[in-house]
Amino acid sequence: xxxxxxxxxxxxxxxxxxxxxxxxxxxxxxxxxxxxxxxxxxxxxxxxxxxxxxxxxxxxxxxxxxxxxxxxxxxxxxxxxxxxxxxxxxxxxxxxxxxxxxxxxxxxxxxxxxxxxxxxxxxxxxxxxxxxxxxxxxxxxxxxxxxxxxxxxxxxxxxxxxxxxxxxxxxxxxxxxxxxxxxxxxxxxxxxxxxxxxxxxxxxxxxxxxxxxxxxxxxxxxxxxxxxxxxxxxxxxxxxxxxxxxxxxxxxxxxxxxxxxxxxxxxxxxxxxxxxxxxxxxxxxxxxxxxxxxxxxxxxxxxxxxxxxxxxxxxx
Numbered sequence: 332x333x334x335x336x337x338x339x340x341x342x343x344x345x346x347x348x349x350x351x352x353x354x355x356x357x358x359x360x361x362x363x364x365x366x367x368x369x370x371x372x373x374x375x376x377x378x379x380x381x382x383x384x385x386x387x388x389x390x391x392x393x394x395x396x397x398x399x400x401x402x403x404x405x406x407x408x409x410x411x412x413x414x415x416x417x418x419x420x421x422x423x424x425x426x427x428x429x430x431x432x433x434x435x436x437x438x439x440x441x442x443x444x445x446x447x448x449x450x451x452x453x454x455x456x457x458x459x460x461x462x463x464x465x466x467x468x469x470x471x472x473x474x475x476x477x478x479x480x481x482x483x484x485x486x487x488x489x490x491x492x493x494x495x496x497x498x499x500x501x502x503x504x505x506x507x508x509x510x511x512x513x514x515x516x517x518x519x520x521x522x523x524x525x526x527x528x529x530x531x532x533x534x535x536x537x538x539x540x541x542x543x544x545x546x547x548x549x550x551x552x553x554x555x556x557x558x559x560x561x562x563x564x565x566x567x568x569x570x571x572x573x574x575x576x577x578x579x580x581x582x583x584x585x586x587x588x589x590x591x592x593x594x595x596x597x598x599x600x601x602x603x604x605x606x607x608x609x610x611x612x613x614x615x616x617x618x619x620x621x622x623x624x625x626x627x628x629x630x631x632x633x634x635x636x637x638x639x640x641x642x643x644x645x646x647x
Contacts, residue, residue: 341430344437347383349626363428367430367432371436373399378577401574406453408453409447441614529639534627581603
């Protein structure tokens, strides 16, 4: 494929279980392109089933950048993602291929497109104090505290988005300023290339819920309980770590500790996944000029290619 115009960067976004990976693999072959994972859980090694990573056959056909790059004990910031993604995008474009950024971590997508606000770095002591507060009093108490400090941030951060909630309170404690003031102060590092934003989702919410339920049961059949048990048996992981907060992991962990029964664990895992999908869709509905695609339309690949090619001219 010869480049006639600067190659765009495709953002293939969508809620969990919407079929992003399957479409991404087809797009990779058709354009051609290279896939960069935009998923804050798939970065962790040893968490294959619980994070719904592509299987070995898929990864052999379509290698994904930014999968299995961290141990579950380690953290990975939005800034680190932006740095890594920028480097990968530059390399992919230098090979005259289309960067396909695929995933459901909307904060990563937004930071990559808009740049990052300059704010205080994380402080482990302050962070641990706020995490302990969260464990003791729960999400609602912390969200109420944030609403008193920073109504704008509280309106933008869902009470169940623990990571963003803790970070907002941490920034206020470290700087004495609301995090929304950093958002408004200007950002650095925004991308300098043309983005084609695609949002993939079934046309009806109940279809997405059915997909989520089927996938959770498939994960159980694949051995996700045994996978989480191995993580728990390591002895160096706790539910406070970012890696352990992925949907399904906490519910299975608590089941293994005897805090819930099997059926309750399954129900909670499916409910948590649906809540995640709802938050992802809320982000997408606010995304400017996003191109919506129905996961179940028969000409899905052709429609996606039409949108991409309308914004760039390709020739074989």
